[in-house]
Amino acid sequence: xxxxxxxxxxxxxxxxxxxxxxxxxxxxxxxxxxxxxxxxxxxxxxxxxxxxxxxxxxxxxxxxxxxxxxxxxxxxxxxxxxxxxxxxxxxxxxxxxxxxxxxxxxxxxxxxxxxxxxxxxxxxxxxxxxxxxxxxxxxxxxxxxxxxxxxxxxxxxxxxxxxxxxxxxxxxxxxxxxxxxxxxxxxxxxxxxxxxxxxxxxxxxxxxxxxxxxxxxxxxxxxxxxxxxxxxxxxxxxxxxxxxxxxxxxxxxxxxxxxxxxxxxxxxxxxxxxxxxxxxxxxxxxxxxxxxxxxxxxxxxxxxxxxxxxxxxxxxxxxxxxxxxxxxxxxxxxxxxxxxxxxxxxxxxxxxxxxxxxxxxxxxxxxxxxxxxxxxxxxxxxxxxxxxxxxxxxxxxxxxxxxxxxxxxxxxxxxxxxxxxxxxxxxxxxxxxxxxxxxxxxxxxxxxxxxxxxxxxxxxxxxxxxxxxxxxxxxxxxxxxxxxxxxxxxxxxxxxxxxxxxxxxxxxxxxxxxxxxxxxxxxxxxxxxxxxxxxxxxxxxxxx
DNA sequence: TATTTCACG
DNA sequence: ACGTACGTGAAATAG
Numbered sequence: 001x002x003x004x005x006x007x008x009x010x011x012x013x014x015x016x017x018x019x020x021x022x023x024x025x026x027x028x029x030x031x032x033x034x035x036x037x038x039x040x041x042x043x044x045x046x047x048x049x050x051x052x053x054x055x056x057x058x059x060x061x062x063x064x065x066x067x068x069x070x071x072x073x074x075x076x077x078x079x080x081x082x083x084x085x086x087x088x089x090x091x092x093x094x095x096x097x098x099x100x101x102x103x104x105x106x107x108x109x110x111x112x113x114x115x116x117x118x119x120x121x122x123x124x125x126x127x128x129x130x131x132x133x134x135x136x137x138x139x140x141x142x143x144x145x146x147x148x149x150x151x152x153x154x155x156x157x158x159x160x161x162x163x164x165x166x167x168x169x170x171x172x173x174x175x176x177x178x179x180x181x182x183x184x185x186x187x188x189x190x191x192x193x194x195x196x197x198x199x200x201x202x203x204x205x206x207x208x209x210x211x212x213x214x215x216x217x218x219x220x221x222x223x224x225x226x227x228x229x230x231x232x233x234x235x236x237x238x239x240x241x242x243x244x245x246x247x248x249x250x251x252x253x254x255x256x257x258x259x260x261x262x263x264x265x266x267x268x269x270x271x272x273x274x275x276x277x278x279x280x281x282x283x284x285x286x287x288x289x290x291x292x293x294x295x296x297x298x299x300x301x302x303x304x305x306x307x308x309x310x311x312x313x314x315x316x317x318x319x320x321x322x323x324x325x326x327x328x329x330x331x332x333x334x335x336x337x338x339x340x341x342x343x344x345x346x347x348x349x350x351x352x353x354x355x356x357x358x359x360x361x362x363x364x365x366x367x368x369x370x371x372x373x374x375x376x377x378x379x380x381x382x383x384x385x386x387x388x389x390x391x392x393x394x395x396x397x398x399x400x401x402x403x404x405x406x407x408x409x410x411x412x413x414x415x416x417x418x419x420x421x422x423x424x425x426x427x428x429x430x431x432x433x434x435x436x437x438x439x440x441x442x443x444x445x446x447x448x449x450x451x452x453x454x455x456x457x458x459x460x461x462x463x464x465x466x467x468x469x470x471x472x473x474x475x476x477x478x479x480x481x482x483x484x485x486x487x488x489x490x491x492x493x494x495x496x497x498x499x500x501x502x503x504x505x506x507x508x509x510x511x512x513x514x515x516x517x518x519x520x521x522x523x524x525x526x527x528x529x530x531x532x533x534x535x536x537x538x539x540x541x542x543x544x
Numbered sequence: 545t546a547t548t549t550c551a552c553g
Numbered sequence: 554a555c556g557t558a559c560g561t562g563a564a565a566t567a568g
Contacts, residue, residue, distance in 0.1 A: 003557090010564060130565095130566085132549095133545085133565085134548060135566075136566095153549090155547060156548090160548085162550080192550050192551060192563090192564080193551090196550085196551075196562095196564060197563055199564095219561095223560070224559090225560060227553080227561075228561095229561050230561085231561095231562060233562090233563085234561080234563070236552060237550090237552035237553085237562070238552075239552080240551085240552065242550090242552090245551095269553085334558075337559085339559075340557075340558040340559095342557090343557045344557065346559055347557080415557095418558075418559065422559040423560080426559075426560065429553080457562095458552075510547075517553080
């Protein structure tokens with residue numbers, strides 16, 4: 001058992017008139033390791049200030065309107081009821097359920113010593129069809145309805161995920177089957193919201209002024225990649241682009257007299273990856289103005305594109321001329337970025353073997369320099385036992401270290417290499433924490449010390465509450481964007497490629513963005529807000 | 545407790 | 554011969 005020791009004087013923070021203690025502890029037995037691993041600077045200069053920023057963020061919380069939460073809940077519950085009613089009234093489902101009951105009775109009879117169970121037995125009769133049970137869905141879809149298995153789970157069972165059912169819809173044998181699939185998908189959409197997000201939002205706390213906050217935790221140092229995580233509740237996986245994202249985001253509203261705003265980096269991981277690998281085909285997206293998706297779509301599917309040549313204008317015209325091919329390039333790019341192979345493209349993106357092989361080949365042909373950079377990283381890791389991350393962080397690679405000098409790299413070590421290679425890029429998310437620290441110091445030295453408060457951070461984004469005042473927003477815009485533009489890490493320096501971000505005011509809720517340009521004047525900001533206000537009024541006239 | 549699903553980046 | 558996409562957290566179900 002290690003001795004837990006305080007290694008730094010706790011900082012006393014004033015928050016809402018209360019003294020709050022920010023402390024950090026390190027297990028004494030781990031301290032020599034930290035120093036030997038050269039993690040002290042990261043710890044002292046970044047982790048400690050981040051603890052303070054995160055404490056303030058956790059104390060601030062996210063502004064939420066409980067009436068909107070109940071509105072969303074009612075809407076989702078009504079959809080849930082529609083689906084459950086459909087299943088209750090579906091002869092096919094009830095016939096299936098009857099077969100399940102008989103099977104259960106037989107199973108229980110076989111297990112019992114003497115007793116013979118039948119479906120009227122209370123233990124069996126109380127069972128209902130549960131579309132939330134993947135076991136039941138598996139029996140329904142693949143055994144009873146007779147569909148072919150198209151996806152397997154990690155445990156090699158037939159997958160019943162939403163994505164799988166979406167694929168099956170296209171092969172529905174009867175209109176009734178199609179209806180069942182549609183209701184299963186709809187139910188899957190609302191079930192996560194009703195089981196996880198709505199209950200957590202209902203835990204928002206009422207403050208003395210009558211406004212509400214949702215308080216969660218931001219966890220530092222618990223990930224492989226220097227990213228933060230968030231828990232109890234997780235504030236980093238609030239629906240953002242999924243089907244009911246809008247109605248959930250509308251629950252997050254600024255309180256009276258305040259604004260809710262934030263800033264996210266422009267393509268942070270893409271850009272930092274281009275800079276650290278120095279791959280010309282990644283860099284030229286930013287130096288020459290190529291659209292990355294168009295460029296890759298041309299690489300993969302150029303033979304299907306008439307009249308496209310390798311100029312910026314021509315390549316970028318793919319977005320309009322071949323939108324489907326451009327869309328089709330996205331999923332395989334993700335898979336290949338994370339170290340997937342043509343097998344992955346066949347299994348997860350639905351390509352045929354020749355198609356998948358072609359895309360794999362063209363991807364690696366396009367990004368040879370980035371591939372070499374990763375290879376070199378892995379070779380180094382075999383010797384030194386770690387892969388370096390942003391800000392001097394490290395991810396250990398014990399399995400790779402064991403393979404030094406060996407010709408063959410075991411599968412588990414390859415997996416470790418993929419994870420570590422990915423962490424090298426993901427770790428630049430810590431630029432967000434660095435920026436929030438610097439911004440906090442500027443705020444605390446400004447007249448806005450009590451009127452600009454950090455509310456959340458989601459990997460490449462920082463969110464704040466600030467009093468509703470054009471001077472304040474102009475100050476926040478100028479300073480936050482400046483803090484987020486910091487690019488002093490040697491591997492990120494570049495004459496023309498600059499890390500950038502943009503301020504957004506979420507008004508009247510998180511469900512709507514009012515984009516504020518960098519360096520906007522007070523008049524510009526006021527005009528943009530007025531325009532948003534008028535658009536909102538017009539919207540309310542249409543849908544009262 | 546292990547597995548599956550699904551939300552985010 | 555193996556097995557074939559990275560990192561997180563939460564809830565429900567099965568056994």
